Amino acid sequence: MKKLIYCFSGTGNSFRAAQIIADTLKDTAIVNVRKDPSGYSAEDADVIGFVCPVYEWDVPGRMREFISQLSVNPNAYIFMVATYIAVLGKAFETVEGILSSKGAHLSYARTVRCVASQCIAYPPFPPEKLMLPLMEKNMRKTAREISEMKHRKYPHMSAVTRKLYPKMMVPFLNIEHEYDKGFYTDSRCTGCSTCARVCPAKNITIIDRRPEWNHNCCGCNACVVYCPAKAIQFKIPQAYLELGNPISKGLKLPAKRKRYHNPHIKARDLMD
Numbered sequence: 001m002k003k004l005i006y007c008f009s010g011t012g013n014s015f016r017a018a019q020i021i022a023d024t025l026k027d028t029a030i031v032n033v034r035k036d037p038s039g040y041s042a043e044d045a046d047v048i049g050f051v052c053p054v055y056e057w058d059v060p061g062r063m064r065e066f067i068s069q070l071s072v073n074p075n076a077y078i079f080m081v082a083t084y085i086a087v088l089g090k091a092f093e094t095v096e097g098i099l100s101s102k103g104a105h106l107s108y109a110r111t112v113r114c115v116a117s118q119c120i121a122y123p124p125f126p127p128e129k130l131m132l133p134l135m136e137k138n139m140r141k142t143a144r145e146i147s148e149m150k151h152r153k154y155p156h157m158s159a160v161t162r163k164l165y166p167k168m169m170v171p172f173l174n175i176e177h178e179y180d181k182g183f184y185t186d187s188r189c190t191g192c193s194t195c196a197r198v199c200p201a202k203n204i205t206i207i208d209r210r211p212e213w214n215h216n217c218c219g220c221n222a223c224v225v226y227c228p229a230k231a232i233q234f235k236i237p238q239a240y241l242e243l244g245n246p247i248s249k250g251l252k253l254p255a256k257r258k259r260y261h262n263p264h265i266k267a268r269d270l271m272d
């Protein structure tokens, strides 16, 4: 039986979920969506999983792109697990839409509430101490259900979220690629290239032993939180401040920010 999990993860929560599911299913490969989908086809797979965070009330752009280019077996048991904080939006609908264009469908879908990963903009919340045991418990429960090949319908975007989406999210999505204009390195950067190797969008090039961001960013923060020297800093990019909508007006970075990544996931887990 061929079992594959395709995973996007910036701060490790989704990768941790993928890892627990793979261990429970046994003999299951995890494919990082950094890879080229043509080399990791699911055409002959019996069990296919998609695990990723919710970004901007949807799935990250790289996840969407990857699934669109992937060949899948329409008769496989297909599951999706979305890690998030509070607002799911249309994440499952997006993936179901792509799959249905290939004649395939989600058999099982579940969300797992996690610690917020935009920790460069605000402190991690809810507190890790409180959340980590709950996350582990929910990930294990999800993994058990998947190993029993249970079926579970996916939740749709709520009517309120659907109404707010164009005003609240679309302006951010239009400038998301510029998120990386906020990143810069300080003197602690050793040019080790960890940032480039964990970036799920392959958006970083090392030039003269320093990272350069190529403005194809998805805002995952992997580069910041997995930098072994804590040398990558962040300021709010000008384009975000100039948006002039209620969210951008409230953007302010607290003086103290903690670099959260899931404690079970190391940088090497996210590299290819």
Ligand SMILES: Cc1cc2nc3c(=O)[nH]c(=O)nc-3n(C[C@H](O)[C@H](O)[C@H](O)COP(=O)(O)O)c2cc1C
Binding pocket: 008, 009, 010, 011, 012, 013, 014, 015, 052, 053, 054, 055, 056, 057, 058, 083, 084, 085, 086, 087, 088, 089, 114, 115, 116, 117, 118, 218, 219, 220, 221, 262
């Ligand atoms: C750019 C970005 C956008 C996010 N958007 C949402 C969102 O719309 N709804 C939500 O509930 N959580 C959102 N989150 C929180 C993440 O979904 C959550 O922390 C997730 O577990 C991160 O997964 P990872 O650790 O695998 O990267 C967002 C995080 C980032 C970095």
